[in-house]
Amino acid sequence: MVIAGSALAGCSNADQKPAASADAGSSKSGEAITLTFETSLYAEAPHKKAIDALISKYNQLNPNVKITVHGADYENFWDKLTTEVIAGTQGDIVQVYPENISTYNSLVDGGAFVNLDPYIKGKDLEKKLVGQELSKIGDSYYAISNYAWGNTGIFYRKSLFKKAGIDPDSIKTLEDFKNAAVKLGVDTDGDGKLDQYGFASVVGSHPFVASEWYRLVARPVSGGIFFPDGESGPYKADRINVNSEANVWAAKWWQDFINNPRATPPGTRDKKVGREMFWNGQAAMNMDGPWFIGMTKERDPKLMDDLGLMPQPAIEYNGKTYKPNPHTNPSVAMISKKSKHPEEAWKFLEWMTSEEAQQMIAGSGMIPSNKNYVATDAYKKDNPLAVKFMDYLNNLYAPAVMDPPIPEQGTLSQIIINTAQDIFVGKKDPKASLDEAAAKMKEAFK
Structure with missing residues (x-):
């Protein structure tokens, strides 16, 4: 599926960074805004169900924020994303894996995605999210590990x-x-x-x-x-x-x-x-x-x-x-420098790390990224097969490559x-x- 450029168009300074974090709620001006979210996971029914639930709940909390999902199956997603990043028509939010961050950011001079250090460095998010340490280019964060992970x-x-x-x-x-x-x-x-x-x-x-x-x-x-x-x-x-x-x-x-x-x-x-x-x-x-x-x-x-x-x-x-x-294959999310609403994009991504959101993500079958949530007795009781993956990782597998x-x-x-x-x-x-x-x-x- 080709995403219409008009849906994703927007201008920003090449060094644009989100402003300070805020609680989930209306945008500062109260205006109605639309965020576009690109992911290869949406083609699979369990992920579609989880992502739809996330967006529906977030819209209840933020009536003025509409989030639309675009994507393609895994095999076709990456070539499509390459074309869009070069053209500057990628989504406001792009979900990838850590090994993809540098590749896609480097497709345009000055980088295609926002430096997220102001939100993550020195904050609780830096330690409580599985795979967050992998979401860097050099010493700076360009993605947040806010969805889920899994090994095989x-x-x-x-x-x-x-x-x-x-x-x-x-x-x-x-x-x-x-x-x-x-x-x-x-x-x-x-x-x-x-x-x-x-x-x-x-x-x-x-x-x-x-x-x-x-x-x-x-x-x-x-x-x-x-x-x-x-x-x-x-x-x-x-x-x-x-x-x-x-x-x-x-x-x-x-x-x-x-x-x-x-x-x-x-x-x-x-x-x-x-x-x-x-x-x-x-x-x-x-x-x-x-x-x-x-x-x-x-x-x-x-x-x-x-x-x-x-x-x-x-x-x-x-x-x-x-x-x-x-x-460990964590799914991480980046914010496009072309986004008209990087602050609102960040609010949504940060909210996804909450226990409320992580519980919805657990429905995808993957292991949610928030270590604190996954450690709860309730999660372990409801997800016995998924817990086995953590046991393998801790006791039977060598360090992940x-x-x-x-x-x-x-x-x-x-x-x-x-x-x-x-x-x-x-x-x-x-x-x-x-x-x-x-x-x-x-x-x-x-």
């Missing part, structure tokens, strides 16, 4: 595991996971064709064709797809890590795994197809985050009794065991997506493909 685990259908005689607690390593996936791939109706698969992996053009591989296998053993040592700096061409020995091994392992007809369904072009196969009982396992809990409940509440969750498996490589290190927060990250990400398609869809040689990717990534720094 393996969801499974309890009934299919029971039928196959597999104890989910016995799956500790990547090899255990592979063996279970192969065992779960069966011909259920006796027609000589597989109609149930072990793991609903993405094998298509969707970005997840890359991210499932590197979140589950590559990053734990290599320390980073783009740079070594947990995607740490200095971010220079000579430190590109994509074709390291560990990453090549991981790509070969994953290529063999997804080419096993019992392990994964062929030609699963995007994540939506894989999720549908899981819900329909055609796939026994699905890698996803806490948002999948809300999706499943929205799809069919009866499925919740058959929904199990286990942590990502550890990986044994070159005689050493590596813990999973999926990133995030994408590098650098302007070149958009280019690097596209290179790895294209390369993953070559390896996992086109079945090209992993080492040759990753060597080519390394050369392209180094070019991005010239």
Whole structure:
């Protein structure tokens, strides 16, 4: 969907910053205003429900403030946002992930988004929001982590595991996971064709064709797809890590795994197809985050009794065991420098961190960002599966590894997506493909 420029038009000084924070309420002049909110999450039913509830409640508190939501599905959102930021037609509020902040801010000279230091630095928000420390460019905040977060685990259908005689607690390593996936791939109706698969992996053009591989296998053993040592700096061409020995091994392992007809369904072009196969009982396992809990409940509440969750498996490589290190994936929000109403945009974003708003966000299935709210007994009682993700993060996973927060990250990400398609869809040689990717990534720094 293309957003009409007139809906987002506005002029501001390039160094514009919001004024001092205020309680939720009418704008200073009492005038009717409209804020536009861009997000890739709105395409998914549980998030749409949560975001609609947030906006409805905020409008009750602020009758003069109208918030309209624009967006696209995850696969198409990012190219669309790039076009809009370059044209200056992005929303007043843009929701992204921390690794996207620097990339999109750098698309225009002087930056496209507002420096939020006056609201966040030295304030309670700086400490109580999960992922807030990731929302910086240099030493300054350009986003607020006010929605929710989640890392990843393996969801499974309890009934299919029971039928196959597999104890989910016995799956500790990547090899255990592979063996279970192969065992779960069966011909259920006796027609000589597989109609149930072990793991609903993405094998298509969707970005997840890359991210499932590197979140589950590559990053734990290599320390980073783009740079070594947990995607740490200095971010220079000579430190590109994509074709390291560990990453090549991981790509070969994953290529063999997804080419096993019992392990994964062929030609699963995007994540939506894989999720549908899981819900329909055609796939026994699905890698996803806490948002999948809300999706499943929205799809069919009866499925919740058959929904199990286990942590990502550890990986044994070159005689050493590596813990999973999926990133925490917080959704963060920025304010456009083109916004006519940056003060009102900030008031809404700040209100989203309140317990009242966080309770609505919990309905999305993701884990709300406010640490104080998530620590309440009421939240834990109402969200037992989501709480498991926190347990995995605290007890079974290594420190999370995030994408590098650098302007070149958009280019690097596209290179790895294209390369993953070559390896996992086109079945090209992993080492040759990753060597080519390394050369392209180094070019991005010239």
